[in-house]
Amino acid sequence: MGLLIIRLITFLNSQAPETTNYHIAMTMLANYSNLHLISIGKIAKLCNVSKSTISKFARQLGFDDYLDLKDNAAFIENRFNNPLNYLSNILTSIETDGFDNYLNAVTTDINFLRVNLDFDAVDNIAKAINDYDNVAAFGLVFSESAAIDMQYKLAYNGKFIRTFQDDVIQEDFLRNAGEDTLIIILTNSGDYLTKQQIKLGTPRKDIFSKTKAKIVVISSNPVVKNFSFVDEALIFPHQTKYQTHSIMYQIITDLIVSRYRYFNSLL
Known part of the structure; x- marks a missing residue:
């Protein structure tokens, strides 16, 4: 999934439908398959706004200008040669191997998690959430969905x-x-810790070497434990070819919130 479509969807999720910018975003999505070929004049006409309004909207989305926005518009499946993307790894595999194989893989990964989960790391994260007044959780796409899910789970327990x-x-x-x-x-x-994953060319990310915050990571990649800026890591390796992390996240965050609830009750 490309940077532009992610930013358009994110923008729409936080805007009132009657606004001009919401209309522009919806028009771009409606014409998304050809957007990389559409001039600023034509998209302005389709949106019934001026070219300067389109330019301002592009900058509001975090692009330098409309040309920069267009460069990020072409949708190419697996454009970054990542075989673990959702379409290739999940949907194509289900279509090729069948639904039962997918469910068996999910069960295998859950059972492996049951036996191998680092409960000390779960407790350490839960304690940190309890100790810090200022807490944030971030990810991209499905990982960000898990962050939002965690936000709601903690809110149910009085932690915002x-x-x-x-x-x-x-x-x-x-x-x-x-x-x-x-x-x-x-x-x-x-x-996410080292690359601009959704930007063209996946340029290097160095923001974590500069932040003063305490960094906790939930990942299937044990290498993250070696990064100097990572203070705590909870690792959940996959045992199958399927990237089941969106499901694993739900289980892991349930356990973290449960332990947060326990530690909070001791106060």
Whole structure:
């Protein structure tokens, strides 16, 4: 999934439908398959706004200008040569191997988690959430969905944490976070810590070497434990070819919130 479509969906999820920018975003999505070929004049006409309004909207989404937005518009499945993307790894495998194989893989990964989960790491994360007043949880796409899910789960227990779907706001928050802040990163591959995953060319990310926040990582990649800026890591390796992290996240965050509830009750 490309940077533009993620930012458009994120934008729509936080805007009132009657606004001009909401209409522009919806028009871009309606014409998404050809958007990389559409000039600023034509998209402005389709949206019934001026070219300057389109330029301002592009900048509001975090792009330099409309041309930069267009460069991120072409949808190419697995454009970054990642065989673990959702379409290739999950949907194509289900279509090829059948639904039963997929369910068996999910069961296998859950059973492995049951036996091998690092419960000390679960407790350490739960204690940190309990100890810090300022807590945030971030990820991208399905990992960000898990961060939002965790936000709601903790809110049910009186703990309010922050998360942002917008990748630009996430980076700003990381850049400005102080030592009094705990940030939980959900990243299946671990790449969120080192790469701009949804930007063209996946440029290197160095924001974590600059942040003063305490960084906790939930990942299937044990390499993240070696990063100097990672204070705590909970690892859940996959045992199958399927990337079942969206399901594993739900189980792991349930356990973390359960232990948070326990430690909070001791106060």
